[in-house]
Amino acid sequence: MDRPRNRSVGNRCIVQILLIGVVFLTACKDDAKEDILAEEIIAVVEEPKDIIEFGFNLNDFVVKRDTIKKGDSFGEILERNKVGYPQIFHIAEKAKDTFDIRQLQIGKPYTLLCSKDSLELPQSFIYQPNLEEYVVINFKDSIHAYTNRKPITYVEKTATGVINNNISLTLEEQGLSPRLAYKMADEIYAWTIDFRRLQKGDRFKVIYTDKYIDDTIYTGVHNIKAAYFEHNNEPFYAFEFETDSVKGIIDYFNEEAKNLRRAFLKAPVKFSRVSSRYNLKRRIAVYGYKVRPHKGTDFAAPIGTPIMATANGTVTKASYTGGNGNYVKIRHNATYETQYLHMKKRNVKVGQFVKQGDVIGWVGMTGNTGGPHVCYRFWVNGRQVDPFKQKLPEAKPISDSLKLEYLKFIKPIKSQLDNIPFESTEILDEKTLEETLEEKNNLITLNL
Incomplete structure (x- = not known):
């Protein structure tokens, strides 16, 4: 009679041992998961991504940004951020040979780099008079001031177009900067093509550079390197070339080294x-x-x-x-x-x-x-x-000594320009253009 009872007790012991094992293994797995998670958190904390601006790693500071408001002064800005006037005066005196603190302009941005502690005391004042330049007044250890520029990137691009209406509309339809139209009309072809009288079918190619600050801030078209404009079936080439590096004189010449501009503008003001x-x-x-x-x-x-x-x-x-x-x-x-x-x-x-x-x-x-x-x-x-x-003269022609250099300089650029294909040569009259737009609108309606 004792055997079944003993067998029952033994079974209960085995079940308990198994349950303890399961709990133990589960606990181990949970501990392992927690360890892995902790390691991942530590890895994230230990490897923050550097944020570099103005030559500083912003992760090392509490960063406070603002703009100069009416009534603001250098002293008032620092005083609001727990810097006393004796130190403010000392900072201003040390920095005055580099930057006059009275030149702060309303609306311009500034940045304070402050200590990463409970006091958050300013250690550097950075002022941006424009998108490119900035002034640093550093007073973390010793007081010194300097000016610098943000990194500039120039990206070369090309564009082509066929005139159906006007050049500004042609560029707008392609999502291109109207600055291109201005530069071609007012700086390059002002003396050779009347852009108010362009014809349907006129077409152009252009090699130009866009300007970026910090690789992210687009500031527009920097310059036009070369252009080709076909007006009334007549080709007009234009190549940018510096004729005087001392005075920084840059002109546009055609493929035969002839200056495209005249010596004098017709008027000293535009749109008058x-x-x-x-x-x-x-x-x-x-x-x-x-x-x-x-x-x-x-x-x-x-x-x-x-x-x-x-x-x-x-x-x-x-x-x-x-x-x-x-x-x-x-x-x-x-x-x-x-x-x-x-x-x-x-x-x-x-x-x-x-x-x-x-x-x-x-x-x-x-x-x-x-x-x-x-x-x-x-x-x-x-x-x-x-x-x-007056029969006004043409602009100063390129010198004989520079002509050979110029022709050599433009040879690869002209080849690059000539090899740019026109995206479209189809010219639509007003009726066809209206029908095309109506067809597109109908398709959009159907899709909706």
Whole structure:
């Protein structure tokens, strides 16, 4: 009778031992999982990804970013962040030879790099006057200041197009920058192609570079390296070439080394109208219809419109008189001089070399004037003349010594340009274009 009872007790012991084993194995597995998870967490903590900006690893700091607000000053910003005025004064004195802290502008960004502790005391102040430049005032250990630039990347790209309407619309349809149209129309082909009179079927190719800051911030088209424009079935090549490395003069020449521009712009302001022409027999009612010669050409434009140098030259006068107001005079060579009157403000100094298209001031109403405009005066051999009646020279041709270098320089670029295929040569008239758009809209409706 005892045997069945003993057998039952033995079975219960075996079951208990098995249960203990299962619990033990489960616990071991859980411990192993926890160990692996802990190791993964430690690995993540031990290997943070560096975030480098302004030459610092931002992981080493508490980073505070903001913009300069109205009423902000360098001292007030640091005081708000627990820096005392004696130290602020000391920092400003040490940094003044590199950066004047009074130059902080409203709306510009700044960054404070602070200690990674409970106090979070500032150790560096970084100010960005523009997208590229930044100023560092470092006062972690010793006080020193310096300026630097963010890394710039230039990416070469190509584009082609066929004109159905205008060049801006053609570029927009391809998602390209309108800056390309501006550069081609105003900087390259301004003297050879009238972009207001483009024909359907005109087409172009262009090799250009886009500019990026920190590889992420797109700042637009930097320059056009080469272009081909076919207008009325006539080809126009353009290649960028530096003719004077000292003065930084860059021009565009065709495949035969002929300069594409003229020596002088037609007007010193864009999108303006001529309100008064050069007239030596002008009579004005205010002066009793007496003859009051007008030896300039007035271009009416809103106050603040940029005034451009119409040609390369050296500023000989930048001053103010009662009649002229703020004015600038430029000598271009032994023959030609130009003058620009009634400026709101001047942007150049005497002795400064300016290039064609550089902004030398802004339209205003200073001096004797009845409305906002720039009075443009033109001298030939010391005598004021009407610029519209002059047979103005072409821009300075490329020198013989540079011509061979230029032709060698453009050879591979021209080959690259010629080998860019046009994406489409199909020209649609207005009716066909409307039908195509209607067909696309119908397809979209059906898909919906």
